[in-house]
Amino acid sequence: MLDPRILADDPDLVKAHLMRRNADDSLISSVDRLVELRDNRNALIAEGDELRAARNTLSKQIGALMREGKRDEAEGIKAEVAAGKDRIAAIDEELAQIEAERHALSMALPNLLHDDVPPGNGDEDNLEVRRWGTPREDATESHVEIAEKLGILDVERSTKLAGARFAVLKGHGARLERALINFFLDVHTTEHGYEELMVPYIAHRSILEGTGQLPKFEADLFKLQGELNGQDAFLIPTAEVPVTNLHREEILAGEELPKKYCAFTPCFRSEAGSAGKDVRGLIRQHQFHKVELVWFVEPEKAEEAHEQLTGHAETILQRLGLPYRVMTLCGGDISFSAHKCYDLEVWLPSQGAFREISSCSNFDTFQARRMGLRYRPETDGKKAKPRAAATLNGSGLAVGRTLVAILENYVQDDGSVVIPEALRPWMGGIERITPKA
């Protein structure tokens, strides 16, 4: 949610940002509607408060008169109070309608963009920031061929269980997946100062609204049938959802910041609208594993935090010796909630291309406003007013895609795959996976 003050004071600024995102006209005109709704709302609140104030004083008079036994006078005032009652009810009803519309419109507005976000329509307009490593020049087989020859992936049988876009890993494949998860978590908790969380994989609607997946992108989610504990519920598409919402509707103490969490979770995505993309293999699945990094920080320190967080994800790729590049997403490609976003793209030799393996976003105060997450700044030891915190997150990393990258970047001429040295302690010392004879 945008700062309501910016929305009220400078609607044109908000519109300019919407245009950088290539937003459609209806979204842009909703800004004017929001200004109008705010004015209406304030007028109604003023009138309602005045009527309530009058009611309160009269009711106190009734109480006093009743105690003195002056029944008749009390009855007269009762009638007077009753007269204002209908108007109060009417105002409340109108106000509820206005608030509902205001809420719907403001929850549909995406975040403002950082100045660094380049103009553009799609991923072809993203800006390369830096590269690391030297990509191998030969075109390998795809990870699917490599893995099947190693006997560590069974695509055929997985479809029996739940259809397309699922996979069954076997033997060293399953172990590799598990090793990556533990490697990621151990590095982030012991070297980068993150606290590990294990969280629910199901979240209520309001939680997904908090991080910004809802209300706009319900089609991308798996929704549970019926209600769970009284609310609509969804499988989480990323650990960002439960972890960022952990402190919703709280006021954190300033000295608690920055707060850094990491969490491993499965992620569930319906991949609506991705028909025909990455249909083979592990790249795009309905269910995948991810270790997520989440920060809560003062807004002034969000940019610095964003660089650090991105660096933590990069560390993993570097340890694994996987070549990658860092991209700043353009206005047309950046996600709804993000203020600025770096994608890490790993080299996939079979495709001769860099593919996304991590997305590191700075949300500024956008998510915090949606979920009522605040902190109390420390100013010379004195308590200041609570204000919205900044939130950030990044994959550290997507596990399945890392497995893909290892297979393709470490496959040898004989079809075996060398395990990156840094990972071997988590693989029980195994140095190489070889095809079954």
Place this chain on the structure above:
RNA sequence: GGAGGGGUGGCCGAGUGGUUGAAGGCGGUGGAUUCGAAAUCCACUGUAGGUUCACGCCUACCGCGGGUUCGAAUCCCGCCUCCUCCGCCA
């Protein structure tokens, strides 16, 4: 799944339908006292919205949502949640 008991301010804990935004205590902040500290004393100490140049004033909030009433923390209904016991279960 069955039975019962709770949810009040940062924390503990009162609260008869009418100056209760909420006693009292703890904690916190400022001040007095002190060479300094402890102890003691005094004052302040929630969030949001509206309004005001500002001091301030007004409104709402006692798990959440509805209802009764001139007036609800207090009465009624629904929901969420926590605890205890029984059953079942990884």
